Amino acid sequence: MALSTRIRISIVNFASLFYFKKKSKVIFYHDIHSDKKYTEMSTPIEVFKNHIQIILENGYEIVAEITKPIGQIEIxxxxxxxxxxxxxxxxxxxxxxxxxxxxxxxxxxxxxxxKQQLLEFNYDSLFTISSHTKSHKILNDISEEEIRGELKDSKHELESLLGCEVSSICFPEGAFNNRVVQIANSLNYKKQYSCIPGFYFNQVFPSVIGRSLVQFANKTEFESILKGGDHILSFWYKYKYYKK
Ligand SMILES: [Zn+2]
Known part of the structure; x- marks a missing residue:
């Protein structure tokens, strides 16, 4: 493990000692695998199962949509x-x-x-399908017209495939700026997800929800992130992901 990763984890673990309430928050992964990996960002299934066990053992409820300030986790x-x-x-x-x-x-x-697999996910009430744009372009780097296209086309394509409303979006690589948020609002994306850590009801920006990446977290780090230990690094994440 790289030294910078070890330092980051130590900071997160230490910071978590100062959080006592189990405030609701969103965590995210890229994929899970039992044998074949489809991306280097994939989490081994045993690690994923351990995470779920830790969430439940700590008394959190896993929900499709967070409604309470305390005790809920969205995945x-x-x-x-x-x-x-x-x-x-x-x-x-x-x-x-x-x-x-x-x-x-x-x-x-x-x-x-x-397409068939997407429909199968959508058919199952456990899954909510949302937009991650049309082609995963970094929204801070493209023109206003292109941003609108990325957000509008993906919403339209998913809605016509699924036959239901798509009202949430996650910004590719977490990157966004004021213009991106304005366009997302104008297209009626009610929820916009970033990669800046934060509790659900302490929005990182108006209309933008914080999320914590947990895909490679071991037991201690995962428990620390659940408590909010990674929030101490949010200034750095804001610097990395948010451009005026
Ligand atoms: Zn992505």
């Missing part, structure tokens, strides 16, 4: 890689709601779910 998966679909039976067995952020132009692409 998201980004990019719609194939591993989650291959392990759909595990998710059904665990009965955990999952929000899946889909890049609309990646449907049917190698290592990603196809």
């Amino acid at each position: 998201c998966f980004d990019d719609a890689f194939l591993g989650l679909f291959k392990n759909i039976e595990l998710i059904k067995k665990l009965k955990i709601p999952i929000q899946l952020f889909v890049i609309s132009s990646y449907i049917n692409k190698k290592n990603h779910i196809n």
Whole structure:
């Protein structure tokens, strides 16, 4: 493990000692795998199962949508890689709601779910399908017209495929600025998810929800992140992801 990673984890573990309330928050992964990995960002299924056990043992409830300031965890998966679909039976067995952020132009692409699999997810009430833009462009780097296209086209494509409203979006690589937020609001994306850690009801920016990446967290780090230990680094994440 790189020294910078070890230092980051130590800071997160230490900071978590100062949080006593179990405030509700969103955590996210990219994929899970039992044998074949579809992305280097994938979490081994045993690690994922341990995380779920820790969440439940600590008295949190896993929900599709957070409604209470205390005690609820929402789980998201980004990019719609194939591993989650291959392990759909595990998710059904665990009965955990999952929000899946889909890049609309990646449907049917190698290592990603196809249209049929997307429909199967949508058919199951455990899964909520949301937008992760049309082609995963970094929204801070493109023109206003392109941002609008990325957000509008993915919403339209997903809604016509699924036959239901898509009202949440996650910004690719967590990058956003005021213009991105304005456009997302104008397109009626009621919830916008970032990669800046934060509790659900302490929005990192108006209309933007914080999330914590937990895909490689061991037991101690995962418990620290649940408590909010990673929030101490949010100034650094804001610097990295948010541009005026
Ligand atoms: Zn992504």
